[in-house]
Amino acid sequence: MNRQVLGIDIGGTNTALGIVNARGEILATGNISTRGHRDFETFSRALLAETRRICAEAGLDMPSAIGVGAPSGNIQNGMIERTANLEWPTPLPAAKILSEVFGLPVAVSNDANAAAIGEMTYGAARGLTDFIMITLGTGVGSGVVCDGRLITGREGLAGELGHIIIRRNGRPCGCGRRGCLETYTSATGVVTTIRQMLADNPDEPSSLRSIPDDQLTSLAAYEAAMAGDSLARRVFDFTGTVLGEALADFASFTSPKAFVLFGGLARSGELLLAPLRKAFEENALFFHTGGKVDILLSQLPSAHAALLGASAIAWQA
Amino acid sequence: MNRQVLGIDIGGTNTALGIVNARGEILATGNISTRGHRDFETFSRALLAETRRICAEAGLDMPSAIGVGAPSGNIQNGMIERTANLEWPTPLPAAKILSEVFGLPVAVSNDANAAAIGEMTYGAARGLTDFIMITLGTGVGSGVVCDGRLITGREGLAGELGHIIIRRNGRPCGCGRRGCLETYTSATGVVTTIRQMLADNPDEPSSLRSIPDDQLTSLAAYEAAMAGDSLARRVFDFTGTVLGEALADFASFTSPKAFVLFGGLARSGELLLAPLRKAFEENALFFHTGGKVDILLSQLPSAHAALLGASAIAWQA
Numbered sequence: 001m002n003r004q005v006l007g008i009d010i011g012g013t014n015t016a017l018g019i020v021n022a023r024g025e026i027l028a029t030g031n032i033s034t035r036g037h038r039d040f041e042t043f044s045r046a047l048l049a050e051t052r053r054i055c056a057e058a059g060l061d062m063p064s065a066i067g068v069g070a071p072s073g074n075i076q077n078g079m080i081e082r083t084a085n086l087e088w089p090t091p092l093p094a095a096k097i098l099s100e101v102f103g104l105p106v107a108v109s110n111d112a113n114a115a116a117i118g119e120m121t122y123g124a125a126r127g128l129t130d131f132i133m134i135t136l137g138t139g140v141g142s143g144v145v146c147d148g149r150l151i152t153g154r155e156g157l158a159g160e161l162g163h164i165i166i167r168r169n170g171r172p173c174g175c176g177r178r179g180c181l182e183t184y185t186s187a188t189g190v191v192t193t194i195r196q197m198l199a200d201n202p203d204e205p206s207s208l209r210s211i212p213d214d215q216l217t218s219l220a221a222y223e224a225a226m227a228g229d230s231l232a233r234r235v236f237d238f239t240g241t242v243l244g245e246a247l248a249d250f251a252s253f254t255s256p257k258a259f260v261l262f263g264g265l266a267r268s269g270e271l272l273l274a275p276l277r278k279a280f281e282e283n284a285l286f287f288h289t290g291g292k293v294d295i296l297l298s299q300l301p302s303a304h305a306a307l308l309g310a311s312a313i314a315w316q317a
Numbered sequence: 318m319n320r321q322v323l324g325i326d327i328g329g330t331n332t333a334l335g336i337v338n339a340r341g342e343i344l345a346t347g348n349i350s351t352r353g354h355r356d357f358e359t360f361s362r363a364l365l366a367e368t369r370r371i372c373a374e375a376g377l378d379m380p381s382a383i384g385v386g387a388p389s390g391n392i393q394n395g396m397i398e399r400t401a402n403l404e405w406p407t408p409l410p411a412a413k414i415l416s417e418v419f420g421l422p423v424a425v426s427n428d429a430n431a432a433a434i435g436e437m438t439y440g441a442a443r444g445l446t447d448f449i450m451i452t453l454g455t456g457v458g459s460g461v462v463c464d465g466r467l468i469t470g471r472e473g474l475a476g477e478l479g480h481i482i483i484r485r486n487g488r489p490c491g492c493g494r495r496g497c498l499e500t501y502t503s504a505t506g507v508v509t510t511i512r513q514m515l516a517d518n519p520d521e522p523s524s525l526r527s528i529p530d531d532q533l534t535s536l537a538a539y540e541a542a543m544a545g546d547s548l549a550r551r552v553f554d555f556t557g558t559v560l561g562e563a564l565a566d567f568a569s570f571t572s573p574k575a576f577v578l579f580g581g582l583a584r585s586g587e588l589l590l591a592p593l594r595k596a597f598e599e600n601a602l603f604f605h606t607g608g609k610v611d612i613l614l615s616q617l618p619s620a621h622a623a624l625l626g627a628s629a630i631a632w633q634a
Contacts (some may be wrong), residue, residue, distance in 0.1 A: 026503040038388075091492070125587075130470050135469065143573070144570070146463065146468045146469075146475070147466070147468070148471060149464070151463045151468075151571055152463075152464065153447050153463060153571045153572025154447050154572045154573060154574045154609075154610075155574065156572075157572040157602075157605070158570065158571045158572040159571075159572075159605045160569040160570075160572075160602055160604065161569065161570065163569050163602045164566050164569055164570070165565075165566055165600065167563070175602055175603065176603065177600070177602070212607070245482075245485070247481070249481050249482055250570075251476040252324065252478065252480050252481055253461070253475065253476070253477075253478065253481070253570055253571075254461070254468055254470045254475045254476075254570075255469075255470025255471045255472065255473075255475040255476075255569075256470065256471060257471045259447050278455070283482065284490065285477055285480045285492055285494070286478065286493065287472075287474045288474070289337070292371075292471075292473075
């Protein structure tokens with residue numbers, strides 16, 4: 001096969017596509033609206049037309065395989081299992097339909113698993129056979145790689161580490177339970193922590209008090225913390241500590257060589273990493289302490305991370 | 318190769334060996350003392366002599382491969398990594414030395430991983446590609462199988478699920494930390510629970526009060542509970558609940574089709590399983606509830622389970 005694949009990142013509104021080579025270089029990009037297509041087959045034909053257009057424009061051959069990142073994409077069976085954000089009925093046989101329209105092999109995955117394979121193929125996890133990808137976004141996702149292979153499990157449902165219970169009877173989670181990791185370490189979880197710290201320390205000055213409640217974000221806390229705001233710093237201390245405790249348990253499960261963190265919160269750097277590493281060392285089994293497990297940041301450029309992740313699974317198609 | 322392998326179960330005092338066929342039938346057994354050999358090579362020669370003796374006696378050909386179960390045996394590199402119970406210096410290249418002495422391929426594993434492969438080869442996990450073995454003994458061990466392969470991880474240290482922290486700042490553990498699963502759900506953990514319940518309920522009658530403190534065991538609690546002792550029943554309710562909460566989190570990690578429980582406590586049957594299943598259903602992510610994950614009991618005969626586990630990894634050697 002030629003050494004170029006097509007990555008497709010299906011979002012709720014927009015679908016990005018890109019031709020990517022084996023070094024992770026994006027040779028051409030395009031995009032179409034995700035909405036307004038009669039069905040997934042029509043949508044697939046629009047993607048084919050856009051792919052032909054960008055290949056022609058850049059003087060490229062058509063790609064030899066396709067990787068798709070989509071909400072609740074199942075890498076085992078190529079289905080989009082369920083989703084609130086797409087217009088089509090689910091479960092949707094996305095890989096099958098795309099493969100028929102393009103005449104190419106297609107692999108489908110959720111965003112976190114695509115990110116894991118993206119890091120292994122082009123990013124921070126190159127050369128690693130055992131690592132865990134943690135995506136810190138609106139929720140917390142993960143991809144677990146053991147012996148060079150992504151763990152998929154029964155029905156492709158493995159790696160839901162955002163829903164490990166880290167505080168029994170803790171914060172309520174969208175999944176209906178309490179105390180899930182993502183209620184503490186997602187961007188939304190950080191906002192909950194900000195609100196709680198502001199309420200618990202009514203007399204402590206903080207620049208975060210001048211921000212309207214509905215405009216509080218983890219980025220605002222980051223900026224305040226970097227400017228020396230003590231309460232905002234404690235928000236990151238708490239978040240990093242909870243995440244470090246969780247990663248310590250995860251290490252006893254699959255004994256990874258590294259964790260790779262991705263997403264807005266991961267860009268907080270040492271503000272998050274310093275308390276995280278401390279909590280990891282204090283809470284991990286002695287097999288894993290003393291710096292034996294690396295805590296790495298994603299090396300996929302954030303603007304194209306989802307596209308690169310999607311393209312990476314094409315190499316496995 | 319012929320269809321018989323040698324299983325060797327190295328214990329602190331005694332080493333059992335057996336010739337096993339692909340159906341898990343033990344065709345001949347023998348044993349030698351683990352102690353009193355000058356070094357591991359001398360011990361290996363004594364094992365070879367015993368193997369020749371039992372094969373001759375039973376009219377069998379010599380086996381075609383060897384599987385060894387040993388404390389802290391590392392399936393990745395064939396070493397016995399460290400141990401308080403054996404006389405030899407560690408790390409010990411057990412697979413290498415045995416292979417030289419016998420002239421056969423040798424695989425080495427710890428007991429829990431051997432049990433996992435034993436269940437997959439001959440027992441409750443036949444035909445399952447995704448399951449987690451939990452051994453409930455003096456400690457709590459585990460073996461994690463994904464897509465038909467045992468997860469080994471960095472340095473072969475994967476699957477230490479007895480050291481997942483299930484109660485933060487909980488009971489002190491031999492590993493130096495607090496709240497590890499094995500401080501609650503091992504045989505020793507159950508004895509701690511008995512003592513605690515007796516102390517917390519000084520006015521409640523219980524047949525367990527007539528047993529001297531240093532003779533309390535999980536078996537005594539089992540017998541009392543089966544005879545209707547209410548406090549003893551609550552010991553199993555508590556133990557099963559803690560284990561169910563832990564398995565619920567484990568399900569979000571690798572999405573197994575089943576858990577297989579092994580060891581003395583697993584023989585408590587519904588006393589343990591009823592509260593365990595209830596806690597699992599109440600605590601697992603909705604992907605895994607409604608009976609989608611089976612909680613199974615080991616099907617390896619308890620007298621020969623370690624030997625069968627050891628022999629099972631020989632098929633992979």
